[in-house]
Every structure is written in C-alpha cells, then in structure tokens.
Amino acid sequence: MSGKFITLEGMDGAGKSTHIPNIIKILQARGFEVVSTREPGGTALGERLRELLLHEPMHAETETLLMFAARREHIATVIGPALARGAYVLSDRFTDATYAYQCGAKGVPATKIQILEQWVQSELQPDVTLLFDVPVEVSMQRLAATRVPDKFEREDANFFSRIRQAYLQRAQENPARFRVIDASVALTEVVANVEAILATI
Numbered sequence: 001m002s003g004k005f006i007t008l009e010g011m012d013g014a015g016k017s018t019h020i021p022n023i024i025k026i027l028q029a030r031g032f033e034v035v036s037t038r039e040p041g042g043t044a045l046g047e048r049l050r051e052l053l054l055h056e057p058m059h060a061e062t063e064t065l066l067m068f069a070a071r072r073e074h075i076a077t078v079i080g081p082a083l084a085r086g087a088y089v090l091s092d093r094f095t096d097a098t099y100a101y102q103c104g105a106k107g108v109p110a111t112k113i114q115i116l117e118q119w120v121q122s123e124l125q126p127d128v129t130l131l132f133d134v135p136v137e138v139s140m141q142r143l144a145a146t147r148v149p150d151k152f153e154r155e156d157a158n159f160f161s162r163i164r165q166a167y168l169q170r171a172q173e174n175p176a177r178f179r180v181i182d183a184s185v186a187l188t189e190v191v192a193n194v195e196a197i198l199a200t201i
C-alpha cells in the first residue's frame with residue numbers, strides 16, 4: 001500500500017484549514033507517514049514567495065508565474081519525495097486554486113495556466129481534492145469575524161463569487177477526483193462528512 005496526494009480547496013473563509021489536524025490524525029492512524037503542507041508555501045523559498053504573493057500588488061500573470069515557481073520547488077523538494085516514499089501528502093491548496101483565483105477571478109486565460117501546469121507538474125495530479133464549499137455571504141462573514149485580511153481576502157463579493165463558480169466548475173469537470181463538502185452547516189456535521197469521505201479513500 002502507498003499513500004496518496006490529497007488537497008484541500010475552497011474560498012477564503014470556507015473553514016478548510018480547521019480540519020487539517022483531524023485529517024492528519026485519521027491518516028496517521030492507518031500507519032502512514034503524513035506530510036502536511038500548504039500553497040503558496042511548503043518550502044523555505046515558497047514561504048518567502050507567499051509573503052510577496054499575499055501582500056504585494058502585482059499583475060495577475062506575475063502572480064500566476066510566482067504561484068507555479070513556488071509549486072515547482074514544492075513538488076521537487078517536498079511533495080514528490082514524500083509520495084515516492086509512500087507517504088500521504090495533505091496540501092492546503094494546490095493548482096485548482098490557481099484556476100479558481102488567477103483564472104476564474106482574475107481572468108488569466110486557462111490555456112496559459114495549462115501550459116504551466118504541464119511544465120511544472122507533468123503527470124502529477126492530486127488523487128483526491130476536498131472542496132469546502134460555502135455561499136459567498138458565509139465566507140465573507142467568517143472572514144470579517146476572524147482575521148486581518150490579506151490581499152485576496154480584501155476583495156469584494158463578485159470576486160468571491162467568481163472563485164466559488166470556478167471551483168464548482170473544476171469539480172464538475174473532474175468528478176472522480178473532487179469531493180464537494182457543504183461547509184456552511186454545523187462544524188460537527190462538516191467533520192462527520194470529512195471523516196465519511198476519508199473512509200472511502
């Protein structure tokens with residue numbers, strides 16, 4: 001048996017990161033090494049790029065290129081080696097986020113992202129993607145209540161609405177990989193849904 005590449009996606013404020021400790025615990029209980037990581041970030045270089053990406057205004061295509069630069073390093077030094085030794089890799093965001101944010105919300109052509117995806121990832125795709133879906137109002141209320149917003153989190157409702165639509169479209173186009181989770185319900189219910197999905201993978 002070997003591990004799998006699992007990614008978590010969703011709008012800012014969807015609450016996906018809350019579930020990471022529980023997911024790690026469940027996967028470790030199967031006796032596997034679990035590598036928990038995130039994008040942008042996951043490496044020393046990636047975390048420095050994250051600081052720029054989250055706080056520095058830049059052209060949407062510059063943003064796309066830097067996301068993939070960070071991703072290249074992440075795959076080369078963290079994700080690739082972990083999968084090769086049979087670990088589970090749990091990444092808080094991956095390339096679906098680039099399709100949702102840079103393409104869906106900011107208008108970077110999907111064809112350009114596909115070129116970078118092919119270059120940087122070759123055949124690598126997540127085995128399973130958990131999409132935490134919430135209505136835009138819920139995400140915006142949660143953000144307002146919980147943290148100082150970064151560059152992305154300061155955007156308006158239309159921006160968030162485009163992200164949500166792009167994610168749902170990705171899920172529709174890749175039904176074998178995506179599991180869409182209604183994250184607007186009570187936390188205990190979301191936890192139960194996540195656990196039911198993990199039991200199937």
Ligand code: TMP
Nearest residue numbers: 012039040067093094097098101102152
């Ligand atoms: P986080 O708050 O979930 O850690 O994500 C950081 C922000 O980066 C979030 O607003 C989404 C954004 N992002 C993109 O715009 N494109 C990407 O490819 C990735 C991985 C994240």
